Amino acid sequence: MHADPEPPARYSARCLAYIRRTREFSLWMTRLPHRMPGSDDETLFRDWSRRSRVESLRTYGRGRTGSPRTASACDEIHHDEGVPLTTTQPPARTNGRDDTARLSAAIDIVRHQDTATLLALLLPDLAGPELRALVGRCRFAHAGLLVCPPSVAEVRAELAAHGLDADEPRRPSVVVRERLALRHRRDVADLDVGILRPAVRGLDGERRAVEVFVLPVPPGSGLADIAAHERDREHEAHLAFEVERPDPLVLRGLCATFARHGAFADGGGYNPHEDGTVFYFTAPADSKAGYGRLELYAGGDHRQVLAAHLAEFRARQPAETPLRLSTGA
Template sequence: MITAWSDDTSRLRAAADFVKEQDTATLLPLLLPGLDGPELRALVECCDFSHAALLLFPPDTAGLHTALADCGLVADTPPRPSVVVRERLAVRHKRSAAELDVGILRPAVECRDAARRSVEVFALAVPPGSDLAAVAAHEREHQHEAHVAFEVAAPDPLVLRGLCAAFTRYGARPDGGGYNPHENGTVFYFTAPAEAKAGYRRVELYVPGDHRDILAGHLDAHRAGQPAESLLRLLTGAWTTQALAAFARLGVADAMAVERDVEVAELARDIGVLAPNLATLLRYLAMLGVVREGRDGFRLTGTGRLLRADAEGSMRPLALLYGGPFYESFAGLDHTVRTGEVAFEERFGENHFDHFARDPELAGLFDRSMAAGSRMFDPLPTHPVLTAAADGATVVDVAGGNGELLSRILSAHPRLHGILLERPHTVEAARALLDTAGHTARCALRAGDFADVPAGGDVYVLSRVLHDWDDDRCREILRHCARAMSAGADLLVVERVLPDDGSASLATAWDLHMMCNVGGRERRADHYARLFADAGLTLVGRSALPLDGSVLHVRRAG
């Protein structure tokens, strides 16, 4: 162990010397042979050589600081947790990330050109006799985490995409990355081409801020060449669902402060759980960006706040539903694929509408979960059909759930009236919501089924209804609507529409969910158009909504 740690110290000194001697303009061509002229100058303007990095395995904290001092380096701040390196080590060595307490230190280096650079030290303490000794030996041999880094000065999305494209064009290959919520920074890793002459094969682009949208494409390119790692990440998706559901069920988010760190021991006492186990859960959720770990504990991120019961647009009901009944039924997905029978019905002995209706708690959870996706509705009240409706016109929300959408429409248009049609137990929940919003004087509530669609409305709404049913039932529902509609009435259908080109979409995920749990499906726009035509209706327009939603504008044919 002493010899190995001495070797670590020697590598630390070499990294410091490398940082002193290099600058951006000389280092880039060494890493990307062939890069010169105007393109080199453009890259130099966009990014700066910031540090060289290495992973060390000190016996303890004191040993680490002694080695830093021996190399003329001083760490002015305590180490921060390293989310990206910890996760990479966990995957590479098939260990739990909770076992790998990797910290980051960035001691400054006095450079020859007077620029401000540093050595980035990743440190994982490996005391004598630790079972992490094998991890340390492997990493010392292969140097997976040694790299040089460039910081992007102005993180404009176009600049960032251009930098990634330029690195790839000169032979660098995407090699992972991640978002570190502890310091609000996004990391893009590359492997330099074999002919690189810098002595480092891994290159990092560090970008301040959250750029996970661009990172997603970079990681896709990396995983295309790492099938085993990619599959392992996919296989552990169930862990994420249950971690979020447990976080919601235990009320952890509700007990956490929004603006300050909370110690794990204090939080565990407040909610009545075991502190070490809670810490393991929180560290996992920190990797997902749900919480952020600081010096004094954990705090919620913007994402995590959506799992509070009192948050505006709370998604806690979705976490409970997807991590509860729907999670159980998804275990029968193979049964649905093999037989065509709905897995939810196989698991619970009845369809999900009847199952939830018989249990008031589940029924309320389902209605709240539907409302939790209400961000999809945000632009709908400004749809031209609604803004052009005459004073006193009536909007009929068919199977309108707890009234969330109709309430938004009536709030946006005080001159309109509403009718909500729903099952009896849901009508009462809608009555409470509409009364709280002050709309009951302008809104009638009807308990009934699709056969009871009221006539005389000016605008009819079917929001996330048709995807619950097979084609025959959809035609029946649409015919009930068509019979109720006058010649000048409009129908707005809100659904996730499957893309025509097979591109990634939430609609594709929901198509699987509907098949397994409900017996319904998502559809392409041309499929909906045929269903409308079969009911005597015509699709006249389509516009986009958030969360991959669409509103389909339909009118009576002829």
């Protein structure tokens, strides 16, 4: 006979909590396969999200061991709709993990997410016609990160292990290389940053990529401190959206939309090696995507529009910008 009366006294309350979570999960699974009636914008968005969740569940476990924690599906339920966000939210940021884990997480996001879901997570206030208009103008293109292996060959081997093209050409980096040099007070010539961008096929059939900035850090190179700092802080990790048919009017409108929903200009640049222009933004504080930065990528030379974006970036906190880039503060 147990002398402590507390465990039996707590038994009913604990069981009731499990029963409620089971009922919540059952409600979610009941609604998941069925399309919601109606044609308004919010209903259409929820239907996109529903299909994404179904596809994620259907393919979960390919190439993995173990099974998903079904109880966790109820952890983040929207009680007004009975719909959890767990299956559509990207994994949490992998700060401090080794390059292998961080690369694997980025590839997983690219494979399992879609444009509408990620935009709604990155910009929580974005919804309705404005969300649909944005989805019509840009598409989720890649997840980006900086890795610092002893050699480029190690990254290629890891990409091959994920079934990706390990022979993808390594292109020179311009923007990230300059940001690293400024942040760590190094000469640009000392930082051999290149870009690998192997294609990744999404579950929805979209052709995307994982953008891997590679800074080789061989033993004795004197770059180990930079590598440790960047792995921990993830300054260059971002989600990117490629602009369809970019022109100055469209680019200005997209930048204005991002700003209106809480994103701040965070630099950018033109890469002549790829003939592409990038616009970086800091995600809003209430972003739920697990990434602190987002990118608009526009093929071609759009430095005229970029100049205004960079001017806004510099003018927002002119006295603090060099400090923030140097220290990550």
